[in-house]
Amino acid sequence: MSDDLVTPSARAALWDRLRAASPARLALGRVGHAPPLGAVLAFQLDHARARDAVHAPLDSGALADELAPLPTIVVTSAAGDRATYLRRPDLGRALAAGCAEQLACGQGGYDVAIVIGDGLSATGVQTGAPRLVHSLIGELQGLTVAPIVIATGARVALGDPIGEALRARATVMVIGERPGLTVADSLGIYLTFSPRSGRADSERNCISNIHANGGLSAQHAASLLARLLREALRRGLSGVDLKDDADVLPAPDTKRIPE
Template sequence: MPPERDTPATDPWTPLRRMTPARIGLGRRGDAPPLEAVLDFQLAHARARDAVHAALDVDALAAALEGRPHVAVRSQAPERGTYLRRPDLGRRLEPACLEALPRGEWDAVFVLADGLSATAVQRHAVPLLNATLARLPGFRVAPVVIATQARVALGDEIGAAIGARLCAMLIGERPGLSVADSLGVYLTHAPQSGRRDSERNCISNIHQSGGLSYAAAADKLAWLMAEALRLKLTGIGLKDEQQAALPEA
């Protein structure tokens, strides 16, 4: 008779799987993982690759802004292949795009950038933007900037050119094998070329598949933005001391 297999009721790994999307206790069939686990891994890998190589639909993203003023720019990386091979080009704005940026005195500019997952920005950037703006009464907010082939540091040049005291870069995070559409936010005070990563605050893992919710991320981002303007800094000098909301029973 074939050996008995664990059922969900008898498998000792089942309680742990309920607590994490990590691939644990997959078991084996002979000397290989179970076919279901292999196919699931291949699907997750394909989704991650698709997210990295997908092009941001700028027109659809602009339409989702529902009339909110915006401008589209691009980095010096001419296409996706170059962007992936030359991170330095993704950090610099295409010179012709400088003319498209409106100048003014703004408290903040929001940059919606494809990063390493255009899928994440397409799905989550506008809902998070709307939730955050609702929590920032009185803020002078510049027109939204939609940036393609963009790295995080591209926001420094955009923020400096547009005249914003803060730059909030909403950007697609590097896909993993659990989530391919995770959004990150990088907040920088007094943005200018040459800012270090230690001079930014980051909010990560924003998505609707068990990640940080739009409401929770917007609460945190709005709090950090207000504190950044009060203290005139971001990064390691700005500690996240916001009172965390307890989950509802």
């Protein structure tokens, strides 16, 4: 059908449906040769939120308080500060001097070690990790869980030396995901069986896009992780050979598209 035959109201209704289906910036319009001022300001605000999420420091003390009464241990990576962390991903995968000994002096020999890492969104960790971890603990009845480890300057692979030091059968890394221009506070979960330094990414299972703004809810993510973890412990593996075979997937927490 020619575009000339589409009425303005029908065209507007179509764009309304598409906007409801996606957080993408669609049909913003223009003022002269530029986008409308409101759209420009909204873009700049989202960009600022994404930058803040990357650069903001994690308040480990406040996070530990929100995790109470769960016991916590605070460690750092070998990246001494945020600027170094962003420039040197390799240092974010290694523990700072003395941290491995700090972890090894405890009981050890757990089924699972849960690590909370700031990653690339300390904002997401600060606001979403406590609820997610409490949901995880509720799903792991019958398993021995190490004290919750809060790690700053953390990349995903930092969970490997942490789990190794705790002598855990599996590590669950809850970490802030790289922010985008629609979501700056998303979390990811990475499951690794038999954690040790040098594990490949293909040996991990990932659950991503966990956030309250249309993403996977904390409870759905915890239920999915619990199924994967129990199967990983039963079969002695994780990664590409471990799939979630649940028949029912959680409903997406998104807005309904108008009829």
